[in-house]
Amino acid sequence: MFRKKIKSMNYFISLFLLLFDQTTKILVFYTAPYNVNVSENSILSIHAVFNNYGNFANAKWQLGYFPYFFILINIVLIFLILFAYDFLKSRLCLGHNSKSYDFLWCLMLAGTLASFFDKVFWNYTLDFISIKNLAVFDLKDLYYIIGITGLIALIFRSDSKKLVNKCNISTKGLP
Numbered sequence: 001m002f003r004k005k006i007k008s009m010n011y012f013i014s015l016f017l018l019l020f021d022q023t024t025k026i027l028v029f030y031t032a033p034y035n036v037n038v039s040e041n042s043i044l045s046i047h048a049v050f051n052n053y054g055n056f057a058n059a060k061w062q063l064g065y066f067p068y069f070f071i072l073i074n075i076v077l078i079f080l081i082l083f084a085y086d087f088l089k090s091r092l093c094l095g096h097n098s099k100s101y102d103f104l105w106c107l108m109l110a111g112t113l114a115s116f117f118d119k120v121f122w123n124y125t126l127d128f129i130s131i132k133n134l135a136v137f138d139l140k141d142l143y144y145i146i147g148i149t150g151l152i153a154l155i156f157r158s159d160s161k162k163l164v165n166k167c168n169i170s171t172k173g174l175p
Contacts, residue, residue: 017110052124111143
């Protein structure tokens, strides 16, 4: 029962993040002609950039846009994220880091759902956060970056011997 409650809370957090992402895009879309600089001489600004390439690699190398292919990839990623969440959680024996792990997966699920919504309902990605001479991105991209980086840090931060002891795994044959 408690596990179901946690899982439903994770879905609620992911849905909230998805709605936040889409709401910011709607606000930016209707104020697109206006550039908003955070301050004078700021490297950070907000303006609409309509990215209809599907992803970064496609934009970089101009491979062509295949919307149904990217929609299919998003659907597969959603299922992979849901599967990998349970699989890794049972294998990592996270203990007190479980809430961090849950939140990082919520970020990744929200990013993937937002990407799916962009391709289905907008037919492109609306990027709007600009760092001068570096990149233009949206909240979904931040969700991915924070989620993946955090998961990698969480996994590598765990000491392998502590992980082995905590999970009661046999250490025969290990140095």
